[in-house]
Amino acid sequence: MAALPSVVIVLPSLKISGGVKEAIRLGRELADAGVSVHVLAMWRSPQPVDNIALNVVALSNWQTRARIAALHLPILFARFRRHRRSIDAGRESDHTHYVFTHFATLPLALAVPRDRRWFFVQGLEWMIYHPGLIRYILRWIILAFYRRGRLLTANNYLTSQIRRLDITVEAEAPIWADPAFRSTQDLCRDIDAVMVLRKGDHKRLDLYHALIDEARRQAPEITLAVITPETEVAQVVRDRVAHCWLRPDVDTMRTVYARSRCFVMLSEHEGFGLPPLEAMGSGCVPFCRDSGGVCAYMVDTLGELVFPLDWPVGRIVERLRAVLADPQAWATYSAAARRIFDEGLERSRSRADRLVGSLASPARTEHST
Known part of the structure; x- marks a missing residue:
């Protein structure tokens, strides 16, 4: 019997927000399905989600501040690589998949082979900015990462929007209310x-x-x-x-x-x-x-x-x-x-089981390390 994959969910922080809560809820469902789940938080939040019931590692004790976040990234990247080695130790690394949840987590994906690099798309993040240069640059960066990883979307609306951009969506984990x-x-x-x-x-x-x-x-x-x-x-x-x-x-x-x-x-x-x-x-x-x-x-x-x-x-x-x-x-x-x-x-009750199957399957598009 093939071993179940393990999953590492990478979050900017444990800030109380819909996107963070949904990623954590998906992690709990995967854990209930027998998957080993770890959570890595890049920054500290003054108002964190509580009762996570998952293994959580904080990459730093710095509080999230958008203006200086870029200065933290080299140190966070190094710490992430170290934690990745620790998490992968003792198991076949091919069975460990990393799920990146927000724009701020994307740089860390560069430390993970493409076939085990997942992006959980819960929204078109560039749309939070007014039309203009910032939105254009952010969209270009996000889509560049999406084309170099495996995509998991939160609903059929997002799947359709991503596919219109000629990007493969490998799986859906339909969000629904608690x-x-x-x-x-x-x-x-x-x-x-x-x-x-x-x-x-x-x-x-x-x-x-x-x-x-x-x-x-x-x-x-x-x-x-x-x-x-x-x-x-x-x-x-x-x-x-x-x-x-x-x-x-x-x-x-x-x-x-x-x-x-x-x-x-x-x-x-x-x-x-x-x-x-x-x-x-x-x-x-x-x-x-x-x-x-x-x-x-x-x-x-x-x-x-x-x-x-x-x-x-x-x-x-x-x-x-x-x-x-x-x-x-x-x-x-x-x-x-x-x-x-x-x-x-x-x-939505069976979404974790379907996702386990997707994690265990080869990538639909050709990826290299």
Whole structure:
């Protein structure tokens, strides 16, 4: 019987974020399938993910700072090579695969043979910048790495986008919301619309502020709530909405979604966009700009609630108001949200087993060391 491959997941840090959490969750699923999984974190985060339940090695105790990150890379590269030798010791190195998760981790991939160098694509990272030179350069660098490794994508939307660039995708590990977000609670839905606010140009905090102002002016009867991991954001919006939660746990978020009739997401680009899907597990109806990844789960009837990027916030508020005023329409959307959530949850249960098969198979394209 062939030995199972071992996997090393390389993260920029253990910062609380969707991309990091999903990489760790995939690692746990692989571990449950019998794979030996290690996690390497390049930098320290002041707010790390906890209860990882995997072997974690910190390559440094430096805190993440974008401005000086490049200065750290030579030392991090040397430490990574040393840890790689340690991890590979005692086993056939061909059975150890390295999964690089974010742009910041890509330089370390140069220390790994191409046939065992995987990139977990959870988004088109260059899209977080405005069109211009920075986006162009970042796109060129990322795609150069992708063409020299093996690609694992997080959903069919990302697979299609990468294949359009004539780059091979070897496997999909479809992201889906944590089963813990599934709720059948029949709570009083005293929140009309909930939003998750994060920093980042592509997250469009400016649009959320505009929507909050527009809703207060145009539809003061709408009860708004905000969830955010950012202390500064909470301080700004707390007095402008009915409810504000700072870094709530999963149980609290599930309860908030069960109390909410709709979820609004205004991002410019998302490789997936988990928060609306997590809310759907409680029958909360998503309203999203067409940021890309949301189309992986806002299908069938819910596709009517994916809005063009050029819609002004006033028009989104009007559409939200119309659905809230129509109990039958809201109930139809809510039932669809629960159904889509449950169906995707069932499909995602076997993704670790499928990925183990891909890791054990030869690369689809010719690679050299």
